[in-house]
Amino acid sequence: MEHFRSVLNIVTQQTNLGYGLIALVTAGGERIFSTAVFRCPCSDWSFAYGCVFLMVPALALLVLGYLLNQKTWRLMTGMCLQKAKLCVWRKFLARWWVFVQISTTALVAPCSWVAVALLHGDLFECAVTGFNFTFLQNHLCGGVMSRELCRQQLYQFPCRARLSIKDLPQTDVDNVLANARAESQIIGWVLIASLLLCNLILACVTRCRSPISFHQLRFWQMYSQQQSSLLESLSAEHAKKLANRNLKSFFDGTPPEDIVTPSRKDWRKISSFYRYHKDYYSTMHQYVVHTHDPNHPDEPDHAERMSLASVKSGGPNLVLQFFVNQKATIGYSFMAILTIGGERIFCMVSFQCPCNRQQNFAYGLTFLLGPAAVLLVLGLFLSPQMWRLYTGCCLNPAKLCPRGNGLNCLRVFLNIFSGACVAPIMWLCVALLNGTFYECAVSGLDDNVVVDLFCHNKTIHCREELAQVPCERSKLSVNERMELLLMLRAQSQILGWCIIITAAVVGLIGTCWKNCRSKVSYLQLTFSKRYVEKEKEQFDVFAVEYASKLAVRNLCSFFENKDPEPFPFPNHKSWEEISALYTFSRSEQYYSTLQRYVERGDRDFSPEKRSVLEYGIEMA
Secondary structure: OHHHHHHHHHHHHOHHHHHHHHHHHHHHHHHHHHHHOOOOOOOOOHHHHHHHHHHHHHHHHHHHHHHHOHHHHHHHOOHHHOHHHHOOHHHHHHHHHHHHHHHHHHOHHHHHHHHHHHHHOHHHHHHHHOOOOHHHHHHHOOOOOOHHHHHHHHHHHHHOOOOOOOOOOHHHHHHHHHHHHHHHHHHHHHHHHHHHHHHHHHHHHHHHOOOOOHHHHHHHHHHHHHHHHHHHHHHHHHHHHHHHHHHHHHHHOOOOOOOOOOOHHHHHHHHOOOOOEOOEOOHHHHHHHHHHOOOOOOOOOHHHHHOOOOOOOOHHHHHHHHHHHOHHHHHHHHHHHHHHHHHHHHHHHOOOOOOOOOOHHHHHHHHHHHHHHHHHHHHHHOOHHHHHHHOOOOOOHHHHOHHHOHHHHHHHHHHHHHHHOHHHHHHHHHHHHHOHHHHHHHHOOOOHHHHHHHOOOOOOOHHHHHHHOOOOOOOOOHHHHHHHHHHHHHHHHHHHHHHHHHHHHHHHHHHHHHHHOOOOOHHHHHHHHHHHHHHHHHHHHHHHHHHHHHHHHHHHHHHHOOOOOOOOOOOHHHHHHHHOOOOOOOOOOOOOHHHHHHOOOOOOOOOOOOOHHHHOOOOO
């Protein structure tokens, strides 16, 4: 484990190694997808299919790159509430320059995907041979004697191993595909060279405009990395200390101890991007100096602080830190692996398409949507936020919408539902990329428009045998059956990629909007999330401890037949107050309903007077 940590530290400290690791993982993923999932339909769908496999995964990786980059959220958080600052031209250009730096990091993975796909050539071959454009077809078939026949059968060339191509020599087919692959590889190398050149120019411009020397710049980089690492550890320590203070005050029924916590204004001052100014190496450095020495000159303009954003891109480092530290990413990855494995097991063990027109559609659709519906219900059932919201709402409907804030209630419901939708969307995407369920369902449709679409330019038996295509009992020729299967699978996979990119874009837009409307700065928002996490962890510890003490007190009183010892414990009203979902207010400096309760001036310290059973709660 120590050796792994040493390697990870080296990769984290070296930006180039970080970029190389991202490119290597992306290239490996592209080859796995191309080998296991990609099957060119060799029909009118070839161009759309090839373009989808070439570009849509790249777009999904671009969205993922923005989502995983912490600088994105540092830039976006609270931006919508600073409209006056955005109208200033210099500040707008400063933010735009930061966005360009973020984009250069986010483009590493998608460009690696496109470059590797172009160098291998399969996706380009499928797309270009299916493009119904006369000039391109003449260009590809220029060296073939039977040019007209080549143009007519060009879309079948990538499937030469599965389909028999009539009246054309195998050497002509191989030459056409070799030319297409050569052009694909040329475009791939041009793309790689262009990206490297752009990155070099951007790095040169950034270094050329640096206000400090080379060695001081290196020291700045080291300082920024150390400050970021220490900020995480100290924030976690302070959040745990604050959570323990609040929980102890709640369970003991005593006033909370004084703990100094940075104000919202302080968090906002240290959350902005920084440009080197005199002897300060960060907004944190500048803040602590100005706070404790008022004789220092005023802080530089916010636009100046943002114009350099950071001394290095830090993108790979942030991505690595995200995967190392964030439990949500590991959880979603584990969920994706389970979904893929479950779908494959389901498909191999229990799925058997009936291959008749009456049952195919219902059977395939049930296997496609049924497990997704079950996963949605299971996601709602396992959501702690849902039960925190609904517990006791029948006796007190105001719990569903505290303070009459309808928009906040809608936001909470959307958060619960979106969290529950992750597993169903994963199932749909995996099932559609595999294509088996879709093939069975669509082959059973009896709609004339759909049947005419599939059986276009096919024999008269196609309409009768379409439902038999997913099985090997079809009376169609091998070529026709294979063409129909490839077409159905292509449609399924295109639909699957569309769902993936739609979910990714919706997730990015929703997260951007949520952070853009945030009333606190990025670092305070990060601290708030860390505090909530620590409060949940420590609540379980305190609950077990105090439950054990209360149980021992009551049992001793019962068996020894004596009056119970005094035991401070929260009353029913206190539990109700801390169980409500927290709604942020500009007039408060709290991170949860628990902290708001323990720091409230009119807090009730009286013990519980009524029996718990009087509230209608049955204890086993």
